[in-house]
Amino acid sequence: MVDAVVGEEFRLRWRRRLHRIRVAVRRVGVDYFRGDASDWAGLAVVAAAIPVLAVTTVFIPVWCPPGALVLPILAGGLLLRPASLLLLYAGSALALVVESAVLGPYREGPARVTPGTVLLVTAVALTGLVIAQFRARVGVPWRRGHTMLFDLRERIRVQSRLPHLPAGWHAEMALRPAGGQSFSGDFVVATRTSGGRVLEAVLTDVSGKGMDAASRSLLLSGAFGGLLGSLPPHAFLGAANGYLLRQNWDEGFATSVHLVLDLESGDYELLSAGHLPGIQLHAGTGRWEEKAAEGPLLGVYDGAEFHGCKGTLASGDMLMLFTDGLVETADRDISEGMDRLMGEAERLVATGFRGAAWRLIEAVAKDVNDDRALLLVCRD
Numbered sequence: 001m002v003d004a005v006v007g008e009e010f011r012l013r014w015r016r017r018l019h020r021i022r023v024a025v026r027r028v029g030v031d032y033f034r035g036d037a038s039d040w041a042g043l044a045v046v047a048a049a050i051p052v053l054a055v056t057t058v059f060i061p062v063w064c065p066p067g068a069l070v071l072p073i074l075a076g077g078l079l080l081r082p083a084s085l086l087l088l089y090a091g092s093a094l095a096l097v098v099e100s101a102v103l104g105p106y107r108e109g110p111a112r113v114t115p116g117t118v119l120l121v122t123a124v125a126l127t128g129l130v131i132a133q134f135r136a137r138v139g140v141p142w143r144r145g146h147t148m149l150f151d152l153r154e155r156i157r158v159q160s161r162l163p164h165l166p167a168g169w170h171a172e173m174a175l176r177p178a179g180g181q182s183f184s185g186d187f188v189v190a191t192r193t194s195g196g197r198v199l200e201a202v203l204t205d206v207s208g209k210g211m212d213a214a215s216r217s218l219l220l221s222g223a224f225g226g227l228l229g230s231l232p233p234h235a236f237l238g239a240a241n242g243y244l245l246r247q248n249w250d251e252g253f254a255t256s257v258h259l260v261l262d263l264e265s266g267d268y269e270l271l272s273a274g275h276l277p278g279i280q281l282h283a284g285t286g287r288w289e290e291k292a293a294e295g296p297l298l299g300v301y302d303g304a305e306f307h308g309c310k311g312t313l314a315s316g317d318m319l320m321l322f323t324d325g326l327v328e329t330a331d332r333d334i335s336e337g338m339d340r341l342m343g344e345a346e347r348l349v350a351t352g353f354r355g356a357a358w359r360l361i362e363a364v365a366k367d368v369n370d371d372r373a374l375l376l377v378c379r380d
Helices: 002-034 040-059 066-079 082-103 115-138 142-159 210-227 233-247 334-346 356-364
Strands: 169-176 186-193 198-206 254-262 267-273 278-282 287-291 309-312 318-322 372-379
Touching: 040 066, 040 082, 066 082, 066 115, 082 115, 142 210, 169 186, 169 198, 169 356, 186 210, 186 372, 198 210, 198 233, 198 318, 198 372, 210 233, 233 254, 233 267, 254 318, 254 372, 278 334, 287 309, 287 334, 318 334, 334 356, 356 372
Parallel strands: none
Antiparallel strands: 169 372, 186 198, 198 254, 254 267, 267 309, 278 287, 278 318, 318 372
């Protein structure tokens, strides 16, 4: 009995120790990700390379020239804080002085410290200091900075996924940021409401483009995704307008179009906040029709009212919603761009519209320096 009690106490004691170790490791990891962890270990490792390189330069100059000191300096710029980096620079300068005294500045061959060597080491040091100051200001270690940006990009993509639709319906969207970047000021959020009977989709164009609009686009896509389906359809744009006004952004306006589609009857309503009209193809007649709703830009003034327009998607019909980057350029106005878009879409009628969103962007706005987004909904 006593042995069992002692064994249980021993196990509990080790569990507490292991828990404290896990907590400590977790805190260190979180601090490092935030940029708050100590960098003394990194400084010691990088600083230790300086005397090794200096000694190697003195005895084996053919394999290790004086300019090799840029390697620990560059590594320090990526790993250390500016204060620690200055200590590393002091050690590098001392090593350069020692090499110059031992080798001589005018010795022939690679084993000499020339003014060019000093300028090279100085230039790399200044570059490393700029990088370190940027990391310190952002608070993200260099090894995890790209991970954060990748995560932000994937969050925007996940939020823009369209829900699965019942048989007889097809929806797809394509997004192409300006300048080949990974971030865009255009986004789509969509969900099914009323027990899955209704598809609600919102296409938004935030002021700015590419990286300039990425943070606002991410914030608005998350907020709009939370509002969509939580409010009656006619209340969504009003709530989105109020949210945008509360942000007090200098460039805080956006255009948006809200599609409310009954997946059983095919009836739909478009509500617009300063957005371009949608385009519907009537398969029975082969006629294209613009569907324009009325409403001001989001984020301009409070109490704005948004009036929708209604329509019906019959069998074979298709509805396109898009941003201005797809149809407007410096040498082409919107009406010409919409005519071209309808002309290119007309060519796809015979083969069907699956995979058409990306092909249409490639056809009408491949090299446009603006964000482009296209949402396509068709009834088979």
